[in-house]
Amino acid sequence: xxxxxxxxxxxxxxxxxxxxxxxxxxxxxxxxxxxxxxxxxxxxxxxxxxxxxxxxxxxxxxxxxxxxxxxxxxxxxxxxxxxxxxxxxxxxxxxxxxxxxxxxxxxxxxxxx
Amino acid sequence: xxxxxxxxxxxxxxxxxxxxxxxxxxxxxxxxxxxxxxxxxxxxxxxxxxxxxxxxxxxxxxxxxxxxxxxxxxxxxxxxxxxxxxxxxxxxxxxxxxxxxxxxxxxxxxxxxxx
Numbered sequence: 389x390x391x392x393x394x395x396x397x398x399x400x401x402x403x404x405x406x407x408x409x410x411x412x413x414x415x416x417x418x419x420x421x422x423x424x425x426x427x428x429x430x431x432x433x434x435x436x437x438x439x440x441x442x443x444x445x446x447x448x449x450x451x452x453x454x455x456x457x458x459x460x461x462x463x464x465x466x467x468x469x470x471x472x473x474x475x476x477x478x479x480x481x482x483x484x485x486x487x488x489x490x491x492x493x494x495x496x497x498x499x500x501x
Numbered sequence: 502x503x504x505x506x507x508x509x510x511x512x513x514x515x516x517x518x519x520x521x522x523x524x525x526x527x528x529x530x531x532x533x534x535x536x537x538x539x540x541x542x543x544x545x546x547x548x549x550x551x552x553x554x555x556x557x558x559x560x561x562x563x564x565x566x567x568x569x570x571x572x573x574x575x576x577x578x579x580x581x582x583x584x585x586x587x588x589x590x591x592x593x594x595x596x597x598x599x600x601x602x603x604x605x606x607x608x609x610x611x612x613x614x615x616x
Contacts, residue, residue, distance in 0.1 A: 392544075419602060421602070421603060421604075423604075428608060429608065430590065430606040430607055430608040430609050431545075431590070431604070431606040432606075433603045433604070436602045436603055438602060444602070446603055447603075478544055478545065480545075480604075485594075485596070485597070485601035485602060489535065489547045489550060490547075490604055491547075492537075492544040492545040492546070493544055494543060494544045495543075495544050
């Protein structure tokens with residue numbers, strides 16, 4: 389089944405404790421993205437990747453890191469999480485730019501205390 | 502920069518009522534337009550899309566027409582069901598350049614359909 393998977397689905401952590409949220413897709417898509425969803429703000433892009441070893445900042449990259457060492461994986465790293473990073477995170481992949489749709493993972497709900 | 506404005510909810514309708522969710526956009530050039538739906542506890546799924554002016558996207562009884570003259574992409578359904586209860590997001594994506602790698606979303610409209 390073609391899908392985007394994320395792990396973990398739920399995570400509660402404390403301020404400053406490094407964490408990684410994994411994202412994997414099995415559709416051989418070149419493009420991958422991370423978004424965060426906050427009430428009243430919709431979804432905002434954090435980082436995106438155009439291909440292996442090619443990443444760039446989205447609209448809200450502060451406090452996050454990403455890497456793309458393999459085509460299928462695109463982990464999101466929070467080196468020192470803070471409470472304002474409490475959010476619902478979505479990974480997405482797409483076969484192309486522009487008119488191609490993005491396929492979303494199920495989401496990771498992160499709480500930073 | 503690019504932006505999407507959609508009517509804010511929540512919207513509550515009775516089953517079989519007509520649905521319209523307004524969406525307007527601001528963007529350079531000719532973006533592709535999308536409607537995504539998010540059911541409770543799930544990720545986003547593409548509902549429909551249109552990639553050029555006057556295109557009509559349709560799926561599961563939902564329709565939206567890309568109107569460049571009014572920069573709009575309103576979502577409509579003639580008869581909603583309880584199972585349509587969800588949050589609906591309008592989004593755009595540029596066809597080329599840096600903006601073609603991301604979706605710009607509206608804030609979402611929560612729809613509740615009551616029996």
